[in-house]
Amino acid sequence: MGFKAIRGDIVHAPSKESLEIHPDSYIVSDGKNIVGVFSEIPEAYGGIEIIDHEGCLVMPGFTDLHTHGPQYANLGLGLDMELLSWLEARTFPEEIRFSEIVYADRIYRQFVRDMVREGTLNAVVFGTVFLESTIRLMEILESSGIRAYAGKVNMDRNTVKGMTEDTRKSLADTEELIRRSKGNDRVRPILTPRFIPTCSDELLSGLGRLAEKYGIPVQSHLNETLSEIEWVKELYPDSSSYAGIYENFGLFCKTPTIMAHCIYNSEEELMMMKSGNFFAAHCPDSNSNLSSGIMPLRKFLDLGIKVGIGSDISGGDTLSIRQCIVSAIKCSKLRHAESDESILPVSMTEAFYIATRGGGEFFGKTGSFEKGFTFDCIVVDDRELHPAEMPGIDERLQKFVYCGSYRNIIARYVEGNPVDPEMVMEMDLPVKGKLDDK
Amino acid sequence: MGFKAIRGDIVHAPSKESLEIHPDSYIVSDGKNIVGVFSEIPEAYGGIEIIDHEGCLVMPGFTDLHTHGPQYANLGLGLDMELLSWLEARTFPEEIRFSEIVYADRIYRQFVRDMVREGTLNAVVFGTVFLESTIRLMEILESSGIRAYAGKVNMDRNTVKGMTEDTRKSLADTEELIRRSKGNDRVRPILTPRFIPTCSDELLSGLGRLAEKYGIPVQSHLNETLSEIEWVKELYPDSSSYAGIYENFGLFCKTPTIMAHCIYNSEEELMMMKSGNFFAAHCPDSNSNLSSGIMPLRKFLDLGIKVGIGSDISGGDTLSIRQCIVSAIKCSKLRHAESDESILPVSMTEAFYIATRGGGEFFGKTGSFEKGFTFDCIVVDDRELHPAEMPGIDERLQKFVYCGSYRNIIARYVEGNPVDPEMVMEMDLPVKGKLDDK
Known part of the structure; x- marks a missing residue:
């Protein structure tokens, strides 16, 4: 498990009072937990793996x-x-x-x-x-x-x-x-x-x-x-x-x-x-x-x-x-x-x-991008949702929430690991137990 | 304009009191208006064009x-x-x-x-x-x-x-x-x-x-x-x-x-x-x-x-x-x-x-499949909406209404003519008028 970061247009709600918005920024993590959100990768983390979702919304799952x-x-x-x-x-x-x-x-x-x-x-x-x-x-x-x-x-x-x-x-x-x-x-x-x-x-x-x-x-x-x-x-x-x-x-x-x-x-x-x-x-x-x-x-x-x-x-x-x-x-x-x-x-x-x-x-500590929180997020490609110009990130979040669909979610991460919804259909889980008892 | 029919699992609401359901049936039309709904094509209409949507829901637009x-x-x-x-x-x-x-x-x-x-x-x-x-x-x-x-x-x-x-x-x-x-x-x-x-x-x-x-x-x-x-x-x-x-x-x-x-x-x-x-x-x-x-x-x-x-x-x-x-x-x-x-x-x-x-x-006379009504409908392929067995048509309608999306609508007809939503993006409509006045 090494340090890595996700790049994108970042939005989360650390409190119910206001959104925190970071246009084109990086969530840096130790791989599992969040170190911080930065507009540039800090020198101390130079060379870490960067998952690049430039132009996409990155928000908590x-x-x-x-x-x-x-x-x-x-x-x-x-x-x-x-x-x-x-x-x-x-x-x-x-x-x-x-x-x-x-x-x-x-x-x-x-x-x-x-x-x-x-x-x-x-x-x-x-x-x-x-x-x-x-x-x-x-x-x-x-x-x-x-x-x-x-x-x-x-x-x-x-x-x-x-x-x-x-x-x-x-x-x-x-x-x-x-x-x-x-x-x-x-x-x-x-x-x-x-x-x-x-x-x-x-x-x-x-x-x-x-x-x-x-x-x-x-x-x-x-x-x-x-x-x-x-x-x-x-x-x-x-x-x-x-x-x-x-x-x-x-x-x-x-x-x-x-x-x-x-x-x-x-x-x-x-x-x-x-x-x-x-x-x-x-x-x-x-x-x-x-x-x-x-x-x-x-x-x-x-x-x-x-x-x-x-x-x-x-x-x-x-x-x-x-x-x-x-x-x-x-x-x-x-x-x-x-x-x-x-x-x-x-x-x-x-x-x-x-x-x-x-x-x-x-x-526990999950659901926002505060320091020490789990490195989870979803990535939203919302371009198709905007008939005219792309508005600010606040409005892009509104548009996704009101008018989006799961098809706009192009990636999901839990503790830094990609999560693929289709995987569960293929997983090899033997059918065992109660069925044979009947 | 000739007679034609659409085949499918037909559902409509001619009154607010009840749905009318016709499993695997035909809406027969003179091309523009509806003649009737039949479980088999009546002999009088033998040989007319049939648009076959077997297994799909056919409902009013x-x-x-x-x-x-x-x-x-x-x-x-x-x-x-x-x-x-x-x-x-x-x-x-x-x-x-x-x-x-x-x-x-x-x-x-x-x-x-x-x-x-x-x-x-x-x-x-x-x-x-x-x-x-x-x-x-x-x-x-x-x-x-x-x-x-x-x-x-x-x-x-x-x-x-x-x-x-x-x-x-x-x-x-x-x-x-x-x-x-x-x-x-x-x-x-x-x-x-x-x-x-x-x-x-x-x-x-x-x-x-x-x-x-x-x-x-x-x-x-x-x-x-x-x-x-x-x-x-x-x-x-x-x-x-x-x-x-x-x-x-x-x-x-x-x-x-x-x-x-x-x-x-x-x-x-x-x-x-x-x-x-x-x-x-x-x-x-x-x-x-x-x-x-x-x-x-x-x-x-x-x-x-x-x-x-x-x-x-x-x-x-x-x-x-x-x-x-x-x-x-x-x-x-x-x-x-x-x-x-x-x-x-x-x-x-x-x-x-x-x-x-x-x-x-x-x-006018549109929005149901009664005789004399316009030959309009949408066709819904709802198979992906059912995690278990396909239920009856009544419940399939409920499932589409509550859980479907436009992606389940695979065809649309107005007065017998197919309507393709993507067409309006390509239509050649010259930009004229006010713009040049400015």
């Missing part, structure tokens, strides 16, 4: 803080329904198919390829209840070259036949996944209770124990729809809040915790979310498609709650975090116009920050 | 009922602003450039190419105040092979230097445009007062006279934002409604009339909109980007008011009416969730209907 790999085939389908009926009619029947590793392998490869195509370099992914196919998901993520957390889903009640787990087996399989994924630094396990209604007390407390024992992070869903919240209240009439239930079982911020949606939050819950271990995954497309409502994003920013963006397919209809940035901005504007004038919309810069450095923080 | 050609270079830029400040900072400075026909030619060609790429076969387009560049726009639309209305914008007050027209010249140029575009059946003129605040009484009444004299339709903007409505009220304190001002000048439904946006309407205005001559252009992306609000689409459908979809670039951020369908559905769901539970969201079928047959009605 995106972080997808909440998505469901096994729902990829369902993308864009059945969106005339709301959450709970949609889960039963569309989601669960599809996820059952992932008991077959051949099917899982087929869908997960396309899911990961298409996610990487879109410039996502960090992803936090729900698998299914099935251990072997979740391990396959992790293998495919590993072979893709990006950074990821993946979770075996836990559900032992209120779900469908074929996916209702035996509580002890659910916990044992989860522990097995943790053990088998040890030693992998780029793709790691995350505890994944689906949501409160599908997990018994015994399961939740068992997961809480695993979180503590292995220091493993947690992801789940919170305050997505009013009917879901009503249901949770019926199940736990004595709890003061939905978030409080997770907390009682050791699943809220004892270890780093991602909660998707967070639309309808009590003041008590918002205070809990100010924990340094908490990340809200804002999923604007999913929240629109399932008529859930609009998360008060500005409020989260003002309170200093950490937020990232989640594609949340197939509640969401795109894997592109670039498109989700646009949706997040639009939703914040519609909330402002339709129902709460006091909450101002978020700006392009704020949404870009959330999609890169905001969610990236879950993975 | 889209109608864009409201868009601004000269704002194409601005697409995706400057969207952190609201309407009135955005007009001043971004829109007007760009439109002034269209006094130069060389520039207009360059941008309009790319605008029309990219609109046709997206499967729009009927378009109603705002030009600028400049006569010659609007004529160039019409020539490019004509050469593209699609059906269109284009309008020279009228503005003689409250705009910027360089675009404030002399009232009499504005009317004379408009009449000149009407005369020069006579005899063209596919691309026709439409009267285009920008909106009430930028047009004097004299200009508005002059346009009303032109509408009557030539039987020319009208397009403008209505009830887009609260501050705009406030401004109109200040200008016409005695008018009972914004729509009523247009009506007083003979510009509301005396001839076919498109009003874009229609978000904040009085009951009186909604009643006026039930006229057979009225079309609302719903522009969900623009209304989100400019924080305008959400049009009560369901209410329009329930009242039987005619509605089409408008991309409204560059308030909108895409020329794709396919994407606008998704935005219309999402917006209707968010309005339902955020501010008016009593108004139900629209379904996929309803939104698809609006984007095809709904807006298409402005052009």
